[in-house]
Every structure is written in C-alpha cells, then in structure tokens.
Amino acid sequence: MHGEFKVPGGKLVVVDLEERDGRIAEFRLAGDFFLEPDDALDAIDAAVNGMPVDADAAAIAAAVRAALPADAQLLGFTPESVGTAVRRALATAAGWLDFAWEVVHEQAVSPRMNLALDEVLTKRVGDGRRTPTLRLWEWNESAVVIGSFQSLRNEVDAENAAKHGFDVVRRISGGGAMLMAAGQIITYSLYVPASLVSGMTFADSYAFLDDWVLQALRSLGIDAVYQPLNDIASPQGKIGGAAQKRLAGGGVLHHATLSYDMDGQVMAEVLRIGREKLSDKGTTSAAKRVDPLRRQSGLPRQQIMTRLKDTFVQLYGATDGHITAEEYAEAEALVESKFATDAWLRRIP
Incomplete structure (x- = not known):
C-alpha cells in the first residue's frame, strides 16, 4: 500500500x-x-x-x-x-494526478445560480457524470452569502444590505457570512471525489485542497499561508476563507472567496459581526482583519484569476471545460425550488 x-x-x-x-x-x-x-x-x-x-x-x-x-x-x-x-x-486514497481535471470559467450569473451550480456540479462529480472540476465564479450582482447554519437576522442587517445593493443568499456549506461585492472578490469552487481527501481530517483536507492557491499567490509575491481551520492569509491580514460540504453521493464541494478589494465601511454596516467572534482575532473590526489582494499585489483582478487558473493547469494538467446546457437547466430548477425560496433563506431566522 x-x-x-x-x-x-x-x-x-x-x-x-x-x-x-x-x-x-x-x-x-x-x-x-x-x-x-x-x-x-x-x-x-x-x-x-x-x-x-x-x-x-x-x-x-x-x-x-x-x-x-x-x-x-x-x-x-x-x-x-x-x-x-x-x-x-x-484507504487507498487518490492523488491529484489520478484524475482528468477541467477548469471552468464562464459568464457571470446571479448569486443564487452560482450556489445552485455548486450543488449540481458536486453531485455530478460524486456520481461520475462529471470529471473533477475547478470553477472560477463570475457574479452579475453583489450579495451577502451566509453559511448553512447561520442565523439570518444575527448575521445581516437587512436594511443596510438593501441600501447598498446586496442580495442575501444562503449556501449549502457551513462557515461564516461573506460580503461579495461584484468585481471585488475572487471566488472558486472545487468539485472533487471523496477519494481525493480519503484518510484526511477535515482540517487537513481544507489546507490540502487550497495548497495550489498558496503557490499561485506566492508566485505573485504575496506571502500567503493557511491559518486553521479555513483562512488564507498573509502577514498583512486575512485574504479569504474556505468552506466545504460533503454530499451523500460521494462528491465533495470545497469553495473559497478571496478579497480583491473592499469597502470596510459598507462591510461594517451590512454584516453583524459580534464581539465574541472577533475576541480571538485580536481586533475590534472585521474590516481591519482583511487585507485585499489589490492592495497587496497592485495587480488587476483578472490577472490574479489568470494566475490561479494557470497554476492549477500546470500542477494538475487540467484542460478547459464548460458547463453543459443540461447542468445549467438543472441549476435553474434548483434556484426556483430551493435557493430563491424564503424557506431556504430563513431556515434559521
């Protein structure tokens, strides 16, 4: 073995x-x-x-x-x-090079559609209908994305979210709320078979699945490190965070959001980040914890995304892929039945 x-x-x-x-x-x-x-x-x-x-x-x-x-x-x-x-x-675990990877980077879609695509594509990788995939997101509007187990009213100031033009949506993975202003964030999802992380603790799998990102950011001169459980950071501050969901069919969703730019005042007005959460971070402001990639690198957002894609391709031999019409249709149906409903958004009021 x-x-x-x-x-x-x-x-x-x-x-x-x-x-x-x-x-x-x-x-x-x-x-x-x-x-x-x-x-x-x-x-x-x-x-x-x-x-x-x-x-x-x-x-x-x-x-x-x-x-x-x-x-x-x-x-x-x-x-x-x-x-x-x-x-x-x-556990006879698989390695990255045991799979034929695809990279998908397509047109901007709504926040709800992005979340539905995550669930659809993870299921398809789990049951073998899709090869393991890295998807780079594009957004056509801004959103606050809360974790699967968070209380809506405790995390988001709904009035201020509406005032600043942020939709509020709930994802299927756990973790904390993310302020995702269109054009100011970089988000990606990995849809992988469970065999890739077999034998790992959850903590190990987070860092393992994002190691390629650290390599990409370091190649841009950013001293990126992983901070357990799920933060990507540098000595200047937090860059982003990851979350996971493991589906019964054998698919694993691992997605992360990196801050490219941000408005700290808007973040403070829209997100209700309590003192208890910040108490172990050594700061009284969530915005001060974050140091966006634009400030650290001085590079355009698209150039950073291209470096992420190129690094993944170089490491794992990935090829360009596409989301099929059938997958888009399945995701659209899931938006209507789940992600656009009050029952899902307010499942924890």
Whole structure:
C-alpha cells in the first residue's frame, strides 16, 4: 500500500506499507523533507510498524512523536502528516494526478445560480457524470452569502444590505457570512471525489485542497499561508476563507472567496459581526482583519484569476471545460425550488 500527503506550505510525505493480520508491516517513510539526526527515520519506521491498521492519524502521530530522539528536528513535515499519509495508504486514497481535471470559467450569473451550480456540479462529480472540476465564479450582482447554519437576522442587517445593493443568499456549506461585492472578490469552487481527501481530517483536507492557491499567490509575491481551520492569509491580514460540504453521493464541494478589494465601511454596516467572534482575532473590526489582494499585489483582478487558473493547469494538467446546457437547466430548477425560496433563506431566522 502506498500513500502520499503534501504538507501545505511544506514537503511531500510518502509511505509504503503492508497489512498483516490487522497490523501495519514493512513500513517505510520517505519524502523530500528534512530530518535530523539520520537515525530518527529508523525510529519513525519502528514506531509505526506493528500498529493496528485501524489506528487513526492522531494515534499514529502520537506514536511517532514518542519515538523521536530528544534532539530530533523535523523540517517541512510533522508527526501528524505521517499519520495522514498512513491513513491515505490504508484507504487507498487518490492523488491529484489520478484524475482528468477541467477548469471552468464562464459568464457571470446571479448569486443564487452560482450556489445552485455548486450543488449540481458536486453531485455530478460524486456520481461520475462529471470529471473533477475547478470553477472560477463570475457574479452579475453583489450579495451577502451566509453559511448553512447561520442565523439570518444575527448575521445581516437587512436594511443596510438593501441600501447598498446586496442580495442575501444562503449556501449549502457551513462557515461564516461573506460580503461579495461584484468585481471585488475572487471566488472558486472545487468539485472533487471523496477519494481525493480519503484518510484526511477535515482540517487537513481544507489546507490540502487550497495548497495550489498558496503557490499561485506566492508566485505573485504575496506571502500567503493557511491559518486553521479555513483562512488564507498573509502577514498583512486575512485574504479569504474556505468552506466545504460533503454530499451523500460521494462528491465533495470545497469553495473559497478571496478579497480583491473592499469597502470596510459598507462591510461594517451590512454584516453583524459580534464581539465574541472577533475576541480571538485580536481586533475590534472585521474590516481591519482583511487585507485585499489589490492592495497587496497592485495587480488587476483578472490577472490574479489568470494566475490561479494557470497554476492549477500546470500542477494538475487540467484542460478547459464548460458547463453543459443540461447542468445549467438543472441549476435553474434548483434556484426556483430551493435557493430563491424564503424557506431556504430563513431556515434559521
């Protein structure tokens, strides 16, 4: 059995192992990481060999950490990344290059249509009717998008949202409210099979699925990092955030919004971001937490989006794709039956 895990912002961890009588056998760790002293590698191998095959990533990481010499130095990887690679090997997880990827970047549609397309395309990837896909969004109007489990009245000032021209919609993934002004944000969705993140914790899968974005932003001179659970940031502040939804049919939706530009005053008037949420961020203003890409890079929005697409294509061999007429029609029906209804928007008043 073979498993790989690319540590976000770090190195590749590779494991090979066998299963014998419910135990891990012939375990070997490899990768492009740095490890001192040399014999620490043997200590890691010995720690994992003989463990039960149903040991979770945390248990494997604890065994690795306990076996390391006191002076061991791990650079580019962690005991937790070893545990993740082992779980991926035992689950026969797929890698990025095991799939034929498509990149879709089409005309602007409404916020509700974008959300419906997310659900439709995720289901189709899950049941095999669509190849795994990266979709770059375009918006034809501004919106506040709240998380699936948020209270509408607690998160949005409806009067101010209407005054500033923001529609209010609810997505199928969790997480917090996002102020999405048309032309001022960059949003993308990944529609992937569950096998791509098999063996990972939710936290690991967030960083894993956005690692290509960090590489793209760094190539533009932005010192981008991932901040658990779901923030993309730089030393200057938060750039954006991600959210996920895993559907019963086997499809995984991972989408993220990056701030390209913003009006902090409008954000403060439209979003009701409470003090409790901000208390662990070291700031009293949500707007001050965000540092948009326009200020950090000085580049046009479209140029940043092109770099995102080009990086994904270079890393994973993706080709240009399109949303079919049938998929658009299915999404339009879902807008009418779900995303445009008060029952969905106000399911948590």
